[in-house]
Structure formats: C-alpha cells, structure tokens
Amino acid sequence: MTISFKPFFAALRELAQKRLVPTALDTEQLREIDASIRRQALFSARMTQLHALQTLQDGLKGMLDGKDNLATAKLKMTEMYRALGYDAEAGGFPQDKTGTVPPARKGTLRDLASDKRMTLTITTNYRIAANQAFAAKGMEERRLHQWPAWELVRIGRVRTPRGFKRTKGGAMEPVPGDDWQARFVAAGGELFDKGTRMIAPKGSDVWQRLGDGAGGYKDTLGNPFAPFAFGSKYGVREVARDECLLLGVISAEENAPDAKAGKAPAAVPAVQSKASAAGIDPTLIEAMKRDLAKQEDGSVRLKRELDRELAAADKAYRARNATRNRLSLVVAMLMNHGTSAGAYKAWMTRRRKGWTPLQVQEARRGMAGMKKAVATKQDVMSAMHIPGLGPVDFRWSVGPRGMRRIYEDHKISRRIPLILMRGKLTKGKTRAFVDYKGHRVVLASNLFGQPSNHWVLTGYRDKGKEKGGQPMNSVKIPIRQSLQSSPLHFLRGERGAVAHCKNTSLRTRCKALVAALERRAA
Amino acid sequence: MSLLSVDISIGGDAQRMLAQLEAELLNPVEIHEDIAARAENLTRDYLTSLAQTRHATADSLGATPTGHLERAAESVTSRSDAEGAVIGITSPGITRAFSDITITPVNAKYLTIAATAEAYGKRAGAFNDLRLAFFKNGTLALVKADQSSVSSRKASGYGIERAAGQKPPIYYWLVKSVTQKQDRTLLPSDTLLQSAAEEGVRDWLKSFLN
Numbered sequence: 001m002t003i004s005f006k007p008f009f010a011a012l013r014e015l016a017q018k019r020l021v022p023t024a025l026d027t028e029q030l031r032e033i034d035a036s037i038r039r040q041a042l043f044s045a046r047m048t049q050l051h052a053l054q055t056l057q058d059g060l061k062g063m064l065d066g067k068d069n070l071a072t073a074k075l076k077m078t079e080m081y082r083a084l085g086y087d088a089e090a091g092g093f094p095q096d097k098t099g100t101v102p103p104a105r106k107g108t109l110r111d112l113a114s115d116k117r118m119t120l121t122i123t124t125n126y127r128i129a130a131n132q133a134f135a136a137k138g139m140e141e142r143r144l145h146q147w148p149a150w151e152l153v154r155i156g157r158v159r160t161p162r163g164f165k166r167t168k169g170g171a172m173e174p175v176p177g178d179d180w181q182a183r184f185v186a187a188g189g190e191l192f193d194k195g196t197r198m199i200a201p202k203g204s205d206v207w208q209r210l211g212d213g214a215g216g217y218k219d220t221l222g223n224p225f226a227p228f229a230f231g232s233k234y235g236v237r238e239v240a241r242d243e244c245l246l247l248g249v250i251s252a253e254e255n256a257p258d259a260k261a262g263k264a265p266a267a268v269p270a271v272q273s274k275a276s277a278a279g280i281d282p283t284l285i286e287a288m289k290r291d292l293a294k295q296e297d298g299s300v301r302l303k304r305e306l307d308r309e310l311a312a313a314d315k316a317y318r319a320r321n322a323t324r325n326r327l328s329l330v331v332a333m334l335m336n337h338g339t340s341a342g343a344y345k346a347w348m349t350r351r352r353k354g355w356t357p358l359q360v361q362e363a364r365r366g367m368a369g370m371k372k373a374v375a376t377k378q379d380v381m382s383a384m385h386i387p388g389l390g391p392v393d394f395r396w397s398v399g400p401r402g403m404r405r406i407y408e409d410h411k412i413s414r415r416i417p418l419i420l421m422r423g424k425l426t427k428g429k430t431r432a433f434v435d436y437k438g439h440r441v442v443l444a445s446n447l448f449g450q451p452s453n454h455w456v457l458t459g460y461r462d463k464g465k466e467k468g469g470q471p472m473n474s475v476k477i478p479i480r481q482s483l484q485s486s487p488l489h490f491l492r493g494e495r496g497a498v499a500h501c502k503n504t505s506l507r508t509r510c511k512a513l514v515a516a517l518e519r520r521a522a
Numbered sequence: 523m524s525l526l527s528v529d530i531s532i533g534g535d536a537q538r539m540l541a542q543l544e545a546e547l548l549n550p551v552e553i554h555e556d557i558a559a560r561a562e563n564l565t566r567d568y569l570t571s572l573a574q575t576r577h578a579t580a581d582s583l584g585a586t587p588t589g590h591l592e593r594a595a596e597s598v599t600s601r602s603d604a605e606g607a608v609i610g611i612t613s614p615g616i617t618r619a620f621s622d623i624t625i626t627p628v629n630a631k632y633l634t635i636a637a638t639a640e641a642y643g644k645r646a647g648a649f650n651d652l653r654l655a656f657f658k659n660g661t662l663a664l665v666k667a668d669q670s671s672v673s674s675r676k677a678s679g680y681g682i683e684r685a686a687g688q689k690p691p692i693y694y695w696l697v698k699s700v701t702q703k704q705d706r707t708l709l710p711s712d713t714l715l716q717s718a719a720e721e722g723v724r725d726w727l728k729s730f731l732n
Binding site for chain 1: 552555556557558559561563565566567570573574575577586587588589590591592593595596597599606607608609610611612613614615616617643644645647648650651653654667709715719725728729
C-alpha cells in the first residue's frame, strides 16, 4: 500500500461538469431554484460577472490539483475584482445595470470582495466538489456493502458552533434546536450509541432532508452530501458494516452481499484467463500484456486500438468545442458579457496592443485614484504603481505644485495614469520624467526635502500642444473596447462557424445579431 | 493406548469454495479494494481529528485557522487493482510527513510569513497598502503604509510621531526560503496503516464467507 500526493481527479471531474451561471439573485432567491439544477451549476449569490466565476472555477481547480492553496485562490479573486472595478457600496460591478444588484456594506458577507465572503465561497464550493465525489464513491456496490452508513461528524474547529451564539461580552449562549443533533433528528435521523452518534444508512432519505433543511432551517445547501449548510464544519464519515450491525443501524439481512453480482464477474475472468493461458509461451503472454489495456468495465482491448479511438474522440471533441467557444464569444461579446474564451481573446488583444494585464489594472487604479483626488480634493496615497519606479501618490495640494495646479491649468486628469503607464521613464535620484507622445509628467521623491520611496506627481507639460503635436484623445485603455470596436469585422470572420453550428438556437441568435449589427453599421 | 486417526476429506461446496478462494487470491482485486477502503477511512478520520486540534500558528497569531487539514481530510481518495492499493491525498502541506521540505519562491524573490492575524491565510498581493521595511539585523518585512493625510502628518512634523514609538504594524516577514522539518504525525503511523490493511483483509474474508 502506498500513499501518494496527487490531484483529486474525481472532484475535478465533478467541477468540470458544472456550468458557470452568473446571477444577481441572492441566497434566498437561489434557494427557490431546484437543488438538482443548482448541483449542475457553479454560481455565487450576486456574482453577475462570468469573468469572476471563471476565476473562482480556476481557483478551485488549482486547489483540487494540489497546486494552489486557499490564499492563492483568494488572491486570484481579489485581482479579478480589482480589474473588473468591483465596488460593493456602489452596487457591485460597474457593468451591472443600475438597481439590479443591491449595494452591500463593505467587509460583510454580502460584499463579494470581502475576505469572509471569498473564504466562504471557495471553501463551500471546494467541499461540495470533494464530497460529491466521496458520496459517489461511497455508493459503489462493494463499498456500499462493506461501509453501509454515513455518520455526521465534526471535521473542523469553529469559533461559535451551531446551536450557540455569542453575546456582546463574547460568551457563548445556547440556541435550542439549532445544533446538528436537533437538525439530524428533525430530518428523521436516529441517534445511536447512547444518543451520541448521528448515523443513518447511505441510502436513507435523512441525508436529503438534512440538506433540504427539514425542520425549517434556512441556511442549508439542498444537497444529500456534506456540507449540508453554509459555513458548516460538519461532514460525513463512512461507518463499517461490523459497527453498523453492532449499533443496530442495519440488520444482517439488509444490504446483504450480492454473491452473484459481486463475486462472479471478478472470479470468472480470472479462471478463464488462467485456463486460456495454459500451454502458451510465457514470452508471448508478456508481450500480449504489454499490448493490452484494461478498460473501466473490466474488458480488455488492444492498447494501440484504444489509443487510436481516444485520439479520434479527442479530435472530434476539440473541433466541436472550438466552434462552440467561438460562437459563445460572438454572443458574449455582443451581449457585453464575457466567457472564458472571451476573456482569453481580450487578453490576447491587449497583449497584441502591448498592454499587459498588470498595466491595464494599474492604469485603471490610477484613473480611479485621479477621479477620487479631483472629486474629494484630497490626497490619494499609493494611487498606482509604476514598474521600475514604485508607488505614486496623487497629492491634491502641496504648495505651488501638486494635482490641484495641474488640474486647474490643464483641465486634465484621465490622461496622466495613461502617460505614466505607457510613457518612457527617465529616472534620476529625486526626479523622474515620463514622456509619451509629446506629453511629460514629472514626479518627485523628495518633495519635502526628505527622501521617500513614494513618488509624488508634481508637474505636467503638454509639449505637443506647444508644438502642434499629436492629441492625447486617441489614447484609451483597451479593455473590452478593443473587442467592441469592430464586432462586425469579427463576426464576418466567423461566418463559417455560424453557418456550420448545429445548435439551432445559437445559430439563429448569431445570425440575428449579425443582421442587427449590419443594419446599425449601415 | 491406541492412536486416534482422523481423515478429513473435502468435497462438494467446500471444495468449490476453496477453488474460488484460490482464484480470488490469485487475482486479489477485491482484497485490495477492501484494504484501500479501510486505509482511506483511517487516513480521513486521522486527518479530521488533527484538523480539530492542530492550529499552532493560527492560535499564536490569534487568527482564524485556514482549514487546510480539513480540506486534506476531505481530499483523501483510494484506488486499487490487482497489483495493490494506493491512497491519494491532495494537499501539498502533507508531503512533509515523509521528509524535510524546503520551500523557495517560484515567481518572486521572497516568501512571505504572516506576522499578524490579519495577514494569516492571505497573500501579500491581497493588500494594496504594504511597503517594504528594512531592519538593522538584516531582516526584511512588509509593513502597513501610513494612511494618514498629508495635512495631519505636516502638522505633526513628518514622522515625529512615529519616531516617538508608533511603529507601523508588520504584516509579513520576508525570507528567502523555509525548511519544514519532517513530521510523521501528519499521517497515520505505519502500525495503524498495517492494522487497517489487516482489517481490510478480514472484511474481505467475512464477505467471502457470507
């Protein structure tokens, strides 16, 4: 017996089968959707952006792969929220229509970017995928016979367990009827071993009822497997047949071993292979073993034949998905949504134009900082970070220099972050100049005679204006805009894919969109 | 005194059963399956019990545990075939059960070691207000940048207050590498695994005889 550290393939399969469903619904509204549908989807309350869901799925994949940990998955989510311009207090993502997502208080569970919420989302989805795989394995014929019941057990430590609440002074106070034992009994479960153990047969309805919140519990997830409720640190363990018989969970006749179905198929091929191999040259048998591959159903096939079939199936799958992805991109682009393919395309477009995702992110951060400085007339520290230089502060008023003077003299704010990100940097000991298309931004690191590792924006000069140079209006951050600038051109390139699409509704929708766009262009 | 001799002859059902037993032993797929199930459940239970007691770092910082042992417990799987049984765990942190491991940064220059409860379980990139701090003994850290307005700092004389004893809070220590010593207690002992394997064989035998 060996112990290996490897990806959790079964859970990865469960995760890969889920569709990404962005939604503005909250938890209460989501509970009204049938649980079987919810089990097939990956979503989170009020998460309306597909990009964010895609990042969540990527983070979960990384964790189930054993490559990432929770902190890395959270960081990925944070970066995506920053890039999408998420603001909880302003009503979520700027792409959302006003009023569709109610504003949330920063730092609470309703704030998607709060640490509490990200931890809950990632952990819950990780546990769902892992336990879905565990539950499926537990229902396999032999496993079901040898381990016929689940036991509800605590799997981790919590500050305030269910069944208790914290008083203002921090003391724990019991909440009768809210603990897991009460829930288990309310779901029809029976307590064993002097009322201390919550055990029920694997096929029992108790597990589904527990997940449905039988007894009027509103924090459940609707699944017949762990976790049964949000933020729960309870899970299930398998109980061996002997123990079940001893405790009286099952009777000896119940779940009896199926001798015909369970043993015969395994024994018969072994006997047959022994008989057929008699008298055959051992070297030949070895050679055959090398060429044979055992399939999941126990049958044996020639390896090269199997490889050929797998390669053909893989090629067909890739071709099918390539068309589907391209069409999804078309629809998503026109509906102002994103898909994984869309995000990739957008990323590629930015790369082609020379913008790295980090540059885009920092430029957006800089613009937000600039907007804040102008609106509040206050300093914004570490408003953006320039590679090769460091953090830059936008200080509204620092004597005769600073943002106020630049704004009053030139009436500009948006272009400065763009110049800082795209311009050529000339760095001295205490001064730095960033030049871009005839525009110069000046930064100082010793504004008050004291050296600092922060650079302060102190000056701006429009050399282009003085000498009739190129106007700055043409420079914009190419987020989405690059894709949206020529959708018709893009769609025309995809005509072949649209024509050959076998999904009728998608094909019709694409054609309608092309027609609408051509009309608009005309 | 006469010697008693007993002849035992096996035939009928018993002989068929022995033949079947021989076949099973020659191709021990189900035996390995039962061993794998026992070992999987042992490992899962063991990690679950660890998850409820081992929070040394989180406790020392006063932080909420990240729950990596819980996730490790729920990621335990098993696989078996005629060759043997394999227990799989998806948690990089458990590898130090077998040997010392040295962690070095992959995409950065330094590793970050959380120094406060707020930083525990988060990456430094999750904060946008940290700055580098150098210490006289050569150590490096990421500290929270000053968030006060310039006017208030101007009034206080730029750093006079800080010099008087208000040090910025340290969020992360920066180190070049970390070596974690082997900790065999992260996984069930060999004796426990051996017992689980024996239990597995017993399970199989019981189901065979039933």
